[in-house]
Amino acid sequence: MPADEGSLAHRRHVPSRLVAVESLTDRLDLDKIFGRRAPLHVDLGCGDGLFLCALAQRVPDKNFLGIERLLNRVRTSARKAATLDNVRLLRMESSYAVRYLLPAESVERFYLLFPDPWPKRRHHRRRIVTPDFLSSIHSALQRSGSIYIATDDVDYFWKIKELAESNPGFAIGVADVDLPQSKFGRIFRERGAPIQWLELRKVSPVK
Ligand SMILES: C[S@@+](CC[C@H](N)C(=O)[O-])C[C@H]1O[C@@H](n2cnc3c(N)ncnc32)[C@H](O)[C@@H]1O
Numbered sequence: 001m002p003a004d005e006g007s008l009a010h011r012r013h014v015p016s017r018l019v020a021v022e023s024l025t026d027r028l029d030l031d032k033i034f035g036r037r038a039p040l041h042v043d044l045g046c047g048d049g050l051f052l053c054a055l056a057q058r059v060p061d062k063n064f065l066g067i068e069r070l071l072n073r074v075r076t077s078a079r080k081a082a083t084l085d086n087v088r089l090l091r092m093e094s095s096y097a098v099r100y101l102l103p104a105e106s107v108e109r110f111y112l113l114f115p116d117p118w119p120k121r122r123h124h125r126r127r128i129v130t131p132d133f134l135s136s137i138h139s140a141l142q143r144s145g146s147i148y149i150a151t152d153d154v155d156y157f158w159k160i161k162e163l164a165e166s167n168p169g170f171a172i173g174v175a176d177v178d179l180p181q182s183k184f185g186r187i188f189r190e191r192g193a194p195i196q197w198l199e200l201r202k203v204s205p206v207k
Helices: 003-012 030-034 050-058 071-080 094-101 121-126 131-140 154-165 183-191
Strands: 040-044 063-068 087-091 107-113 141-151 170-173 196-202
Touching (some): 030 063, 040 050, 040 094, 050 063, 050 087, 071 087, 107 131, 131 141, 131 196, 141 154, 154 196
Parallel strands (some): 040 063, 063 087, 107 141
Antiparallel strands (some): 170 196
């Protein structure tokens, strides 16, 4: 836990929701982190935590982990989660956390809401959704678990769909979009931008 976050939590008698990562190579001990065993939902690039905390409040019997690389956004999320026992925040690069820190078959559902689209062709390689990323997501998902993806970028949407179609470990469905709004979801909706949703459900490859 960063010192200032810890002392802030201490001063206000609020438990910190930030995960203190003890090792960058050992898998997370989720039971210890949450203090209980429950299905895990993970919000990748959770931003200010609006979506994460609203959903965690709606579904108290599941554990929610928000992963975000920007410190100020993690802190904002942690403040929103102060009264929610079922939320934890991890300041980390999402691909790394999924690949190296989440235990195999530990996640019931991932959310990837409005990932940075990097619209310029020369920046496409910075996009988070790649074949390797999908393969790490697949390993971390429980049987029949899924990832919900939302984007306002049509080109990125088709690219993600194409990558998912070439991975036999996923069935493509339509996400149940009866979900709380995220900050960017709200912004795009107010602008009237078309929002595309995808659900990639883990399936066993046909033998
Ligand atoms: C466009 S915002 C969307 C935030 C939130 N999901 C929402 O819908 O309001 C993208 C967020 O993902 C974070 N992000 C981008 N790439 C990331 C990565 N590789 N690992 C962790 N966070 C990342 C950014 O810092 C930013 O907060």
